[in-house]
Amino acid sequence: FIAEERGLTPAERGSATHLVLQYLDFQNPDVAAQTAALAQRGLLTSQQAQAVDLPALSRLLASPLAEEIRRSPRCLREYRFTLLVPAREYDPRASGEDAVLLQGVADLCFQTPRGLAIVDFKTDRVFTPEEIAARAQLYRPQLEAYSQALEKILGMPVAERILYFFHTGQAVSSAGES
Numbered sequence: 001f002i003a004e005e006r007g008l009t010p011a012e013r014g015s016a017t018h019l020v021l022q023y024l025d026f027q028n029p030d031v032a033a034q035t036a037a038l039a040q041r042g043l044l045t046s047q048q049a050q051a052v053d054l055p056a057l058s059r060l061l062a063s064p065l066a067e068e069i070r071r072s073p074r075c076l077r078e079y080r081f082t083l084l085v086p087a088r089e090y091d092p093r094a095s096g097e098d099a100v101l102l103q104g105v106a107d108l109c110f111q112t113p114r115g116l117a118i119v120d121f122k123t124d125r126v127f128t129p130e131e132i133a134a135r136a137q138l139y140r141p142q143l144e145a146y147s148q149a150l151e152k153i154l155g156m157p158v159a160e161r162i163l164y165f166f167h168t169g170q171a172v173s174s175a176g177e178s
Contacts, residue, residue, distance in 0.1 A: 008051045014123035016048035017166065020057065021107065021121055022078050026070050031057040053123075056166040065164060065171045068117070072110035079106040083149045106146050115159030118146050122165050136163050136172040143174070 008016065020035055023043065028034060031054050039049040060066055069075060083102045087094035108119040120143060126132050147158040163172045 008047060010123070010125075012048075013051045013053075016044060016051050017053065017057070017123050018078075018107065018121065019044060019048065020052050024057070024061075026061060026066050029058065029061050031061065053166060056169065059169040060164065060166070063164075063169065063171065065119070065162065068112065069108070069110050069119075072112065072117075074111040076109045077107070079109055079150070080104075081106070081146075081149045081153055083152060085148065089148075102145055102149055104142075104146055104149065106150060109150055109154075111156070112159055115157040116150060116154065117160040117162060118143060118150060118158060119162045119164055120146070122163055123167070124165060125167050126165055127167070132165060132168065132170060132172060135165070139163055140174075 020031075020038060023034070023038055024031070025034060035044065035049050035052050035054065035057075038044045039046055044052075081102075081104055084099045085102050086096075087098035087100045088096065090100055106118055107121045110117050110119070120139065122135070122139070124135055126135050143161040143163070147161060150156075151158050159175070161174045164170070165172070
């Protein structure tokens, strides 16, 4: 009840957006109808549905990134993974027999002719090119870890890592390193 009076926090709005993305039909440009249908099916609360930035989602569907996703023969969403990796990959001081359990959830991963593309959707409020570059640098280790895990699990090289910032509608891409 109190949450309804005060509205959703930025993190809760981001979670609602990610929930819509999990079910979003990239072929259907009617984001408002898709979001309403998710609420009607009980996958979103009415408050979450109202908090979703529909113009930002529409901008995504009109983007070159969405076109690439639509052309892909294989697309995985909210892909959960767990992988045991040598601890030395993260800490050179670790002993050879130590391991780290790497767990995560990739927002979206799709197949391209060059290999996998990993997309991490961000609802951060960034405004300037400098803020976007700094935030992309901050998220770089996360995407590198996702790349390492998905290459091993799916048996395909990662060709591209993409951060998509909803606030600006900008995709920041870096090549995968196999």
